[in-house]
Amino acid sequence: MSRFENHAGFNITNSKLQVVEINFQENQYLLENVDEAYFNEPINLEKDKGTKISALLQGAFDELLIKKRLNSRLVSFTLPFDLFHCMQAPYDNSLLHQDLLEEFRWEFSVLYPYVPVQDLVIQYIEIEKNEFLEWNSTFVIGLPRKYLQIINNFCTANNLKLRFVDHPHLASERALASSNSLLGYGLVLSVYFNNKHLSLIFLFNGKPIYFKHFPLNDAGEIPAFLLEELQSGKFLKINKSLIKTAFISGDETSEAVVQSLKDIIGIDFVYFNPFEKIKPVQNLFGNKYYSERYNSFAPAAGIAFRIA
Numbered sequence: 041m042s043r044f045e046n047h048a049g050f051n052i053t054n055s056k057l058q059v060v061e062i063n064f065q066e067n068q069y070l071l072e073n074v075d076e077a078y079f080n081e082p083i084n085l086e087k088d089k090g091t092k093i094s095a096l097l098q099g100a101f102d103e104l105l106i107k108k109r110l111n112s113r114l115v116s117f118t119l120p121f122d123l124f125h126c127m128q129a130p131y132d133n134s135l136l137h138q139d140l141l142e143e144f145r146w147e148f149s150v151l152y153p154y155v156p157v158q159d160l161v162i163q164y165i166e167i168e169k170n171e172f173l174e175w176n177s178t179f180v181i182g183l184p185r186k187y188l189q190i191i192n193n194f195c196t197a198n199n200l201k202l203r204f205v206d207h208p209h210l211a212s213e214r215a216l217a218s219s220n221s222l223l224g225y226g227l228v229l230s231v232y233f234n235n236k237h238l239s240l241i242f243l244f245n246g247k248p249i250y251f252k253h254f255p256l257n258d259a260g261e262i263p264a265f266l267l268e269e270l271q272s273g274k275f276l277k278i279n280k281s282l283i284k285t286a287f288i289s290g291d292e293t294s295e296a297v298v299q300s301l302k303d304i305i306g307i308d309f310v311y312f313n314p315f316e317k318i319k320p321v322q323n324l325f326g327n328k329y330y331s332e333r334y335n336s337f338a339p340a341a342g343i344a345f346r347i348a
């Protein structure tokens with residue numbers, strides 16, 4: 041984040057709006073606000089009409105403002121898992137950027153034939169082959185442009201300037217990188233889940249090398265998915281003993297759930313705190329979201345911390 045810029049990060053789930061605000065005061069960045077507000081009814085950005093989405097977002101936003109006004113006009117958002125289309129695939133690093141994008145659109149059309157791929161906003165991360173991957177690959181994420189327009193319209197209506205829109209787990213990984221120096225060493229596993237989705241990211245020496253997303257029927261499927269991914273496969277050459285550290289975050293994730301996963305899978309997951317390395321303003325010490333529910337704010341924190 042460039043100097044003197046205050047920044048608020050928002051995470052939208054199907055049930056609530058979360059905010060984390062970072063402000064620059066007295067020559068340092070301070071954690072100014074951690075809060076959430078529930079929508080009057082569940083929100084579905086894919087199916088609900090624009091007027092309904094706007095009303096639900098505005099109601100939750102107004103509730104947050106009544107409790108504490110924003111000091112920043114600069115904002116960023118993470119959106120629900122359901123809206124993103126993701127894949128990881130080998131790629132030819134001799135291709136130009138535009139040729140790569142066209143290749144990705146074609147691959148998306150095969151994986152998601154129901155998606156109008158020309159309307160996708162696409163970002164990708166190039167991953168060089170390493171001791172766990174035998175070929176160069178890319179992690180590619182696509183988001184239909186209409187959701188960017190929905191968020192941008194909301195910001196315009198509230199005199200806010202939209203900076204970034206991101207995937208909740210990728211944003212959480214940024215919060216993790218900001219709060220824990222262990223990410224820079226060896227093989228690290230980052231897991232994110234809520235009641236409908238599970239995703240995992242492997243990082244090697246601080247850089248992501250593998251991403252996988254699973255839709256869930258219920259939480260009972262999580263152990264089997266994780267155990268399968270912790271074995272060497274066609275794409276990733278890995279085993280559980282090679283993991284140096286494993287972190288977990290997610291909406292409504294509890295320490296009891298984390299302990300159950302430790303017992304079943306045999307990995308000592310860290311229930312990490314995205315606010316560990318940033319100084320809070322004084323009144324946050326009595327805030328239950330800051331002191332108790334910090335883990336569920338990883339996406340909002342990560343997008344608030346984002347600088348590029």
